[in-house]
Amino acid sequence: MPDGSMSQFVKIEGLKRYFDVSAPWLVRTLEGRPRQIVQAVDGIDIEIAKGETFSLVGESGCGKSTVARLVVGLYPPTAGSIEFDGNDMAGPRSRADMAALRRRMQMIFQDPYASLNPRWRVFDIVAEPIRAFGLAKDKADLENQVGERLRQVRLTPADGAKYPHEFSGGQRQRISIARALASHPEFLVCDEPTSALDVSVQAQILNLMVDLQRRLQLTYLFISHNLAVVYHISTRVGVMYLGRLVEVAPTDTLFKRPKHPYTRMLLDTIPDLDMTGRQRAPVAGEVPSPINPPTGCSFHPRCPFANERCKVERPKALPIEGGTVACHAIEEGRLGVEERTYAGSAA
Amino acid sequence: MASPSNNPPLLEVKNLRVEFPTRRGTLLAVDDVSFDIAPGEVLGVVGESGAGKSLTGNAIIGLLEPPGRIAGGEVKLEGRRIDNLPYEEMRKIRGHRIGAIFQDPLTSLNPLYSIGRQLVETIQTHLPLSGSQARKRALDLLKEVGIPGAENRIDHYPHQFSGGMRQRVVIALALCADPRLIVADEPTTALDVSIQAQIIALLKKLCREHQTAVMLVTHDMGVIAETADRVAVMYAGRIAEIGPVRDVVKQAKHPYTKGLMGSIPSLGVRHDRLTQIDGAMPRLTEIPPGCAFNPRCTFRGQRCLVERPNLMAAGASRAACWLHDRGGVGAPVAKELVDA
Numbered sequence: 001m002p003d004g005s006m007s008q009f010v011k012i013e014g015l016k017r018y019f020d021v022s023a024p025w026l027v028r029t030l031e032g033r034p035r036q037i038v039q040a041v042d043g044i045d046i047e048i049a050k051g052e053t054f055s056l057v058g059e060s061g062c063g064k065s066t067v068a069r070l071v072v073g074l075y076p077p078t079a080g081s082i083e084f085d086g087n088d089m090a091g092p093r094s095r096a097d098m099a100a101l102r103r104r105m106q107m108i109f110q111d112p113y114a115s116l117n118p119r120w121r122v123f124d125i126v127a128e129p130i131r132a133f134g135l136a137k138d139k140a141d142l143e144n145q146v147g148e149r150l151r152q153v154r155l156t157p158a159d160g161a162k163y164p165h166e167f168s169g170g171q172r173q174r175i176s177i178a179r180a181l182a183s184h185p186e187f188l189v190c191d192e193p194t195s196a197l198d199v200s201v202q203a204q205i206l207n208l209m210v211d212l213q214r215r216l217q218l219t220y221l222f223i224s225h226n227l228a229v230v231y232h233i234s235t236r237v238g239v240m241y242l243g244r245l246v247e248v249a250p251t252d253t254l255f256k257r258p259k260h261p262y263t264r265m266l267l268d269t270i271p272d273l274d275m276t277g278r279q280r281a282p283v284a285g286e287v288p289s290p291i292n293p294p295t296g297c298s299f300h301p302r303c304p305f306a307n308e309r310c311k312v313e314r315p316k317a318l319p320i321e322g323g324t325v326a327c328h329a330i331e332e333g334r335l336g337v338e339e340r341t342y343a344g345s346a347a
Numbered sequence: 348m349a350s351p352s353n354n355p356p357l358l359e360v361k362n363l364r365v366e367f368p369t370r371r372g373t374l375l376a377v378d379d380v381s382f383d384i385a386p387g388e389v390l391g392v393v394g395e396s397g398a399g400k401s402l403t404g405n406a407i408i409g410l411l412e413p414p415g416r417i418a419g420g421e422v423k424l425e426g427r428r429i430d431n432l433p434y435e436e437m438r439k440i441r442g443h444r445i446g447a448i449f450q451d452p453l454t455s456l457n458p459l460y461s462i463g464r465q466l467v468e469t470i471q472t473h474l475p476l477s478g479s480q481a482r483k484r485a486l487d488l489l490k491e492v493g494i495p496g497a498e499n500r501i502d503h504y505p506h507q508f509s510g511g512m513r514q515r516v517v518i519a520l521a522l523c524a525d526p527r528l529i530v531a532d533e534p535t536t537a538l539d540v541s542i543q544a545q546i547i548a549l550l551k552k553l554c555r556e557h558q559t560a561v562m563l564v565t566h567d568m569g570v571i572a573e574t575a576d577r578v579a580v581m582y583a584g585r586i587a588e589i590g591p592v593r594d595v596v597k598q599a600k601h602p603y604t605k606g607l608m609g610s611i612p613s614l615g616v617r618h619d620r621l622t623q624i625d626g627a628m629p630r631l632t633e634i635p636p637g638c639a640f641n642p643r644c645t646f647r648g649q650r651c652l653v654e655r656p657n658l659m660a661a662g663a664s665r666a667a668c669w670l671h672d673r674g675g676v677g678a679p680v681a682k683e684l685v686d687a
Contacts (some may be wrong), residue, residue: 207623232617269541269543318537
């Protein structure tokens with residue numbers, strides 16, 4: 001379990017990303033409309049230790065995918081810093097040094113239909129990172145490496161000659177994983193890698209990801225909205241709501257002793273497959289727009305425990321039970337910790 | 348649970364076949380599917396993509412996209428055959444006796460008309476009401492599906508609603524003429540989990556209050572477990588197993604259902620690995636002889652390779668698997684599935 005004294009592999013501090021979604025300047029001037037800013041990620045801190053799987057969960061629009069893109073550098077942050085193995089990603093460095101850092105992190109995307117170039121053969125798709133980083137000595141070496149990656153994801157080297165459309169969704173996601181592994185990364189950012197897949201295929205991909213992590217000592221940042229998948233795969237979990245982290249905790253703690261009211265609400269919405277007759281408590285309301293987030297704690301309009309303080313003061317993340325929680329009710333002791341048991345779990 | 352034996356079924360589907368003629372031959376996408384739904388009952392239809400579950404739903408409401416066509420069997424609504432009706436007559440039934448809810452609420456609504464206008468138009472198409480009566484009914488429907496401030500919202504356009512609210516509008520639209528059957532195709536798939544629970548609770552409430560039968564098509568076993576009375580599991584165009592939802596979820600009788608249930612990660616017990624069914628569902632062009640599931644089945648016997656199983660009694664459910672044909676020659680054996 002990571003603690004503060006240990007040097008963290010990935011360290012994110014005060015990360016913010018705002019998007020300007022205002023109407024064009026002329027329209028704004030003529031119609032007197034104000035600028036509109038979406039606070040997609042509004043100040044989050046995450047530390048990920050080497051070899052662990054850190055998951056981010058939340059509903060659509062909470063900013064979890066934006067975090068993934070910020071971490072791999074697909075967006076520049078508005079504020080805050082991302083440190084990777086001791087290197088500040090925004091720090092000045094030469095192109096070659098940057099490439100050396102970039103080689104060590106890769107991303108797997110949600111949609112296996114959109115993330116593979118349909119006009120490239122699978123061989124070229126998987127060979128792309130190897131070529132880009134100059135990791136192969138000669139042609140034979142390249143072929144060897146691509147074949148090895150394809151075997152690693154349980155495809156065959158002969159599949160390299162085919163095009164993406166000849167594969168099913170699950171096989172395409174394997175190709176995505178093979179491509180991500182091609183540059184021998186240490187850190188993989190997986191943005192909803194199984195959301196587009198059927199459950200039986202999802203199980204295959206999750207098993208493969210766990211196997212690969214053990215064999216190659218990979219560190220994962222795993223983004224998902226599916227709590228059951230997150231429970232299965234993560235070491236630690238962060239729950240996001242409207243661009244902020246409301247709770248971070250080791251997986252078992254989060255699911256057995258959830259603290260933040262939003263975490264409890266999310267856990268309540270998991271469908272009951274054990275047929276215990278438990279009714280899902282439908283939560284009132286929906287996620288507000290991140291253009292105009294509520295003041296204070298952004299969850300207060302939906303929170304049954306909100307009081308005056310929650311409406312004005314933004315809660316800070318406080319350490320509790322190996323994680324952190326940002327909630328006034330927990331801090332003041334107004335809200336007790338609730339023990340949850342699940343069918344089939346040892347008491 | 349509704350008991351289909353006492354009252355006559357509202358919807359009867361018998362040996363339904365849907366085929367797609369293509370240049371390389373005719374593909375059979377739905378193959379010999381039979382089931383019925385009683386009034387007030389929710390039948391869940393689950394399966395992976397390409398299993399034919401949506402096509403079955405579309406065939407029932409008469410909205411198969413050409414060149415897809417019904418190639419055999421019959422669909423009866425309240426004892427009357429509806430699969431061979433001319434387009435105009437089917438149009439009157441659709442929306443009146445059968446309501447439909449689709450996956451994406453944004454594409455089921457016309458972005459150019461206010462939701463009130465769309466509701467009023469649908470109501471007046473099917474019911475003999477004046478403009479103001481129809482508007483009143485539209486307002487009542489919006490209130491019933493839980494749209495806050497319905498009086499103001501009725502004149503808003505679809506883009507002014509959030510995803511969950513839009514799906515409520517679509518449900519209101521399906522309820523316009525008080526239909527006897529609702530075909531809901533993945534009604535919660537495009538929604539967030541917290542909104543999903545709201546929509547499911549709403550569907551269940553409406554179904555109970557109006558005694559409407561619901562055919563709920565989804566790939567989400569969790570939604571089925573909470574909503575359905577009975578469930579049909581489809582695989583490669585056929586029903587693999589059908590029975591009371593509790594039996595199918597907890598004591599699956601078909602190896603495919605068993606594998607499907609095992610591959611869903613559950614809370615509580617953290618297994619090192621999830622159960623996985625190797626391989627993928629065959630394409631329609633490559634369905635193997637015998638049982639379509641046999642290449643992926645761990646209990647495969649000689650008979651499964653040559654002879655296609657039909658649904659047979661298996662506990663409280665019916666399953667299309669030779670495991671349950673006692674004394675059959677060359678049939679596979681698996682005690683845990685038969686005696687469970």
